[in-house]
Amino acid sequence: MEKDFSRRGFIQKTILGGTSALLASAAFSSSSFAAKNENMQEKPIIKRKLGKTGIELPIVSFGVMRSDSPALIHAAIKEGIILFDTAHGYQRGKNEEMLGEVFQGYRRDSFVLATKIQPEKKDTSAGPSDVKTDVKIFLDKLDISLQRLKMEYVDILYVHALSSRDDVLNPAMIEAVTAAKKLGKAKHVGVSTHRNEPEVIQAAIDSGVYEVVLTSVNFKQDHYAAVKESIAKAVKAGLGIVAMKTMAGGFHDKERKQPINCKAALKFVLQDENITTAIPGNTSFDHLSMNASVNSDLAMSAQEQADLMIGKSQGGLYCQGCEHCVPHCPKGLPIPDLMRAYMYTYGYRDSRQAQDLLLSLNLPNNPCEECAECSAVCAKNFAVSERVADVMRLTSVPEEFIS
């Protein structure tokens, strides 16, 4: 069952023979989680508290973004999973609707539901934004989400996809989430971030409002140590941390012939006890079973550690959002967003989510057209302009052809 996810055909035995020195690396040391041979079924589910929210969760939860199967949600509940994470925009609302149907059959206090709403993108040339309007737009979207979910409240409401201190301290969003709590429509509020995580996490701490941060964190991040340090600070300040993008795109290549060892990648993130839970996506029962097995077994084998060490040096599909490339693009393209769309397309095979993201960027069809040579050099050696041209083709595909 695991072979699809832990296949290591791409790692040569000769390479593995030389990994002992690499394994000494502090980042991958896991002496406290030495591999055990006990029967995993007999091990209890590991649970952690989500900051000061009072919520306690198994370390593995469910990111529902790519799932449209009620049966998979029912199966996850049977596996002991409690937190289900969706967003206002996932599957253009159908994701929340699907969860709403499923959870009709469960007691409201038997699961934890998180959704995310992204602030409206602003045309800054049109002058300063109007706080009241922004608050209303956000709260109207929350009402729509609650209708789809058939719920009176969500347990965690995130302001979605923030990437700067200013984003987090945006007075309109703070007013909106405060109102949502007062109205009883959100039990707890937080922010989510795909990039510039340390700055976003610090701002969430400083806000005194946000209680949870949903952050990208994985073994491929060159700035993993900085993310980990910020997470520790947030936990000390009483915030809860939920991890996403733990599997860094799932594959090293767009052809999907070189899978990341996803189970090892999930374990790696969760070995940081400051992280309450992670929300890997599940699109099959095999996926679910593999991810759920980590709930009671964080022990990492030498092979798994080796897979991650080798995988870290491969380019892959995951853009770490470091923005190293951004100042070198004369057109100021939102390259991290474009690379995320590329990962959704080839890593997740989720062309709808990719298309939605691309359309939200309001770019011309071929934004690199007038550039003779790409000067946006990527820290991970991505061929940036090629990936931009490749993924931008999606914007002109009619909706009925998108799956």
Ligand code: SF4
């Ligand atoms: S080719 Fe490179 S530098 Fe030019 S617009 Fe595209 S991403 Fe920017």
Ligand code: SF4
């Ligand atoms: S494309 Fe490369 S340099 Fe640019 S943000 Fe992503 S990982 Fe960093």
